Amino acid sequence: MSPQGPPRIVILAGGYGGAKLSHGVALASATRVARAEAPVELSVIVNTGDDLGLHGLSISPDLDTVMYTLAGLANDETGWGLRDETWSTSKMLGRYGADTWFGLGDQDMATHVRRTQLLREGLRLTEVTAELTRRLGVTARLLPMTDDEVRTEIRTPDGWLEFQDYFVRRGQRDTVLEIRRRGIEAARPTPEALAAVAVADLIVIAPSNPFVSVGNILAVPGLHAAIAATPAPIVAVSPVVGGRALRGPADRMLESLGGTASATGVVEHYREHDPGLIDTFVLDRIDADEAAHLREAGVAVDVLDTVMRSYADRERLATEILKANLAD
Amino acid sequence: MSPQGPPRIVILAGGYGGAKLSHGVALASATRVARAEAPVELSVIVNTGDDLGLHGLSISPDLDTVMYTLAGLANDETGWGLRDETWSTSKMLGRYGADTWFGLGDQDMATHVRRTQLLREGLRLTEVTAELTRRLGVTARLLPMTDDEVRTEIRTPDGWLEFQDYFVRRGQRDTVLEIRRRGIEAARPTPEALAAVAVADLIVIAPSNPFVSVGNILAVPGLHAAIAATPAPIVAVSPVVGGRALRGPADRMLESLGGTASATGVVEHYREHDPGLIDTFVLDRIDADEAAHLREAGVAVDVLDTVMRSYADRERLATEILKANLAD
Numbered sequence: 145m146s147p148q149g150p151p152r153i154v155i156l157a158g159g160y161g162g163a164k165l166s167h168g169v170a171l172a173s174a175t176r177v178a179r180a181e182a183p184v185e186l187s188v189i190v191n192t193g194d195d196l197g198l199h200g201l202s203i204s205p206d207l208d209t210v211m212y213t214l215a216g217l218a219n220d221e222t223g224w225g226l227r228d229e230t231w232s233t234s235k236m237l238g239r240y241g242a243d244t245w246f247g248l249g250d251q252d253m254a255t256h257v258r259r260t261q262l263l264r265e266g267l268r269l270t271e272v273t274a275e276l277t278r279r280l281g282v283t284a285r286l287l288p289m290t291d292d293e294v295r296t297e298i299r300t301p302d303g304w305l306e307f308q309d310y311f312v313r314r315g316q317r318d319t320v321l322e323i324r325r326r327g328i329e330a331a332r333p334t335p336e337a338l339a340a341v342a343v344a345d346l347i348v349i350a351p352s353n354p355f356v357s358v359g360n361i362l363a364v365p366g367l368h369a370a371i372a373a374t375p376a377p378i379v380a381v382s383p384v385v386g387g388r389a390l391r392g393p394a395d396r397m398l399e400s401l402g403g404t405a406s407a408t409g410v411v412e413h414y415r416e417h418d419p420g421l422i423d424t425f426v427l428d429r430i431d432a433d434e435a436a437h438l439r440e441a442g443v444a445v446d447v448l449d450t451v452m453r454s455y456a457d458r459e460r461l462a463t464e465i466l467k468a469n470l471a472d
Numbered sequence: 473m474s475p476q477g478p479p480r481i482v483i484l485a486g487g488y489g490g491a492k493l494s495h496g497v498a499l500a501s502a503t504r505v506a507r508a509e510a511p512v513e514l515s516v517i518v519n520t521g522d523d524l525g526l527h528g529l530s531i532s533p534d535l536d537t538v539m540y541t542l543a544g545l546a547n548d549e550t551g552w553g554l555r556d557e558t559w560s561t562s563k564m565l566g567r568y569g570a571d572t573w574f575g576l577g578d579q580d581m582a583t584h585v586r587r588t589q590l591l592r593e594g595l596r597l598t599e600v601t602a603e604l605t606r607r608l609g610v611t612a613r614l615l616p617m618t619d620d621e622v623r624t625e626i627r628t629p630d631g632w633l634e635f636q637d638y639f640v641r642r643g644q645r646d647t648v649l650e651i652r653r654r655g656i657e658a659a660r661p662t663p664e665a666l667a668a669v670a671v672a673d674l675i676v677i678a679p680s681n682p683f684v685s686v687g688n689i690l691a692v693p694g695l696h697a698a699i700a701a702t703p704a705p706i707v708a709v710s711p712v713v714g715g716r717a718l719r720g721p722a723d724r725m726l727e728s729l730g731g732t733a734s735a736t737g738v739v740e741h742y743r744e745h746d747p748g749l750i751d752t753f754v755l756d757r758i759d760a761d762e763a764a765h766l767r768e769a770g771v772a773v774d775v776l777d778t779v780m781r782s783y784a785d786r787e788r789l790a791t792e793i794l795k796a797n798l799a800d
Contacts, residue, residue, distance in 0.1 A: 199585050199586065199589050200585065200588055200589030200592055200593075201585065229560070230558045230560045230578060232557070232558045232560070232577070232578035232579045232581075232582075233561060233578045233579065233581045233582045233585070234582075235579070235582075236578075236579040236580075236581075236582030236583070237582045237585065237586060239582075239607055239608065240582060240583075240586045240603075240604060240607045240608075241603075241607050242582075242586060242589075249560070250558060250560035250561045250564075250578040250581075251560045251561065251563070251564040252564075253560075253561045253564075253578075253581060253585075254560075254561045254562075254563075254564030254565045254567075254568060254570075255564070255568075257527050257528065257529065257561070257565065257581075257585070258527065258565060258568045258570060260528055261527050261528030261570075264528055265528075275568075275569075276568060279567055279568045279569050280567065280568075
């Protein structure tokens with residue numbers, strides 16, 4: 145822990161899983177404060193590879209999911225978008241002949257309109273995100289992995305697809321044969337993300353998709369190296385539990401891209417990518433047998449209840465990860 | 473009337489009054505068709521001097537009022553915006569710290585998002601308007617007075633104000649000392665508006681504000697001359713009835729700009745501007761005495777019921793104007 149001040153946590157996050165774990169840390173921090181302990185200083189480095197332009201607006205789905213969740217505005221029933229949402233703008237856009245396969249609620253629309261306006265005025269995405277989160281009362285720092293445009297593309301038996309075409313419009317039904325990230329070579333990590341990593345006391349890789357969420361973040365040139373260079377422990381929570389992704393296509397991607405659809409498959413994927421990066425893997429209690437085998441193979445594994453069904457689950461998981469990995 | 477085909481009507485319109493009279497002509501045309509008569513070909517040349525940029529979006533209030541009215545979507549209770557409107561986007565924009573004094577409903581927002589997108593893609597405002605109206609099933613042609621940016625500004629005792637600042641934010645409470653139109657010298661009339669005027673069988677100046685609606689249209693260089701050059705009769709309906717503007721500040725503008733707040737004041741204003749432009753003025757039955765005096769002074773005046781409270785009123789007024797001014 146940093147000698148003068150609260151512990152600094154960095155979470156690498158995609159959308160839903162990253163949002164829930166980040167919320168857990170925020171809740172744990174509030175509980176610490178209520179007990180007269182130091183709060184946790186949370187920075188969330190968020191995937192922007194699934195950003196898209198639609199209706200002339202700049203949309204950052206993962207940033208928004210994390211922001212809405214931390215602001216207490218998320219729709220916990222659907223896992224995306226905002227609570228008490230209305231859909232008038234989208235219906236009217238449909239009357240005008242615009243594509244409406246990507247669901248944009250009316251409150252959500254305000255985020256994209258405001259973001260687009262501020263970007264056009266010359267602010268970096270990091271600065272725009274700071275402004276939006278501040279206005280919604282979010283105290284955690286949300287940091288785009290880069291301010292440069294990176295666009296994930298998915299090769300399927302039908303050819304290359306833009307990410308949201310694969311993910312939303314075609315409902316993740318295509319077999320994923322290859323992933324590429326347009327613009328990644330020229331992308332730079334932001335000074336804010338590098339600074340957060342440099343002073344972190346703990347880095348947590350959220351239970352997000354290892355390929356198209358965490359994989360994007362680690363692919364930003366210089367960011368992986370900066371993370372690897374930090375003395376802070378690096379912990380990764382498996383998004384695959386009992387052989388299935390908690391949400392989204394991570395399990396099927398693991399198989400179609402040459403691995404196995406299991407927590408072990410997640411561990412192997414990260415270790416193939418960089419054997420020394422992650423200090424501890426967190427697997428769900430359901431996968432205790434796999435954890436035992438991994439430990440036999442010399443991999444450090446913690447076994448916890450990782451499925452976050454309730455806000456209490458979120459806080460408990462975060463608290464246990466903090467307890468296990470932060471020096472007192 | 474054009475020898476081969478339906479009569480061609482051009483209306484010069486601001487917002488509400490222009491929208492209602494345009495709707496009246498559309499209703500009259502439908503009735504003609506039901507009676508196996510030729511329909512009316514309606515083109516509405518619309519003021520764009522009160523357009524504004526807000527939230528990075530291009531907003532054309534008068535075009536939208538006419539479009540929504542002709543599409544049957546207008547909120548007839550408030551006289552602006554759409555029926556069954558919701559306000560989620562605007563509320564959320566407020567949370568983000570954006571100005572929300574200019575009311576933008578969620579359905580309305582779609583219009584501005586779509587318009588802005590199409591303008592950024594390189595379409596002219598005339599082309600964008602054609603696309604939007606086509607999608608909403610509007611058969612009349614809505615023609616912006618120009619595709620160039622013109623911005624009305626109002627001098628008040630507090631100094632110069634942007635038009636919507638004066639009109640919406642400050643609620644038209646300031647005394648209007650002077651009007652100017654930023655960009656008007658460089659504005660060009662569109663080929664579509666010039667063509668509509670050139671072949672018109674009748675030009676009707678709607679009961680819109682003579683200064684900041686009709687005045688803007690007539691101030692586009694070349695458009696006034698084109699209108700004056702047409703052999704078609706030109707009819708102007710007074711927006712002042714019984715000494716008061718039916719809506720908005722036209723009566724107070726007449727007084728503060730050196731005229732009188734009456735139908736006669738409207739006639740005098742137009743005749744000072746160009747004594748030969750308008751062939752016939754239409755005054756309300758309430759102002760029959762004024763009409764008599766004007767006739768004594770040699771001005772051609774028709775007296776009709778001009779207040780359009782119902783759809784039937786709209787159609788009746790339009791039908792009477794067509795009957796009086798179109799050769800059979």
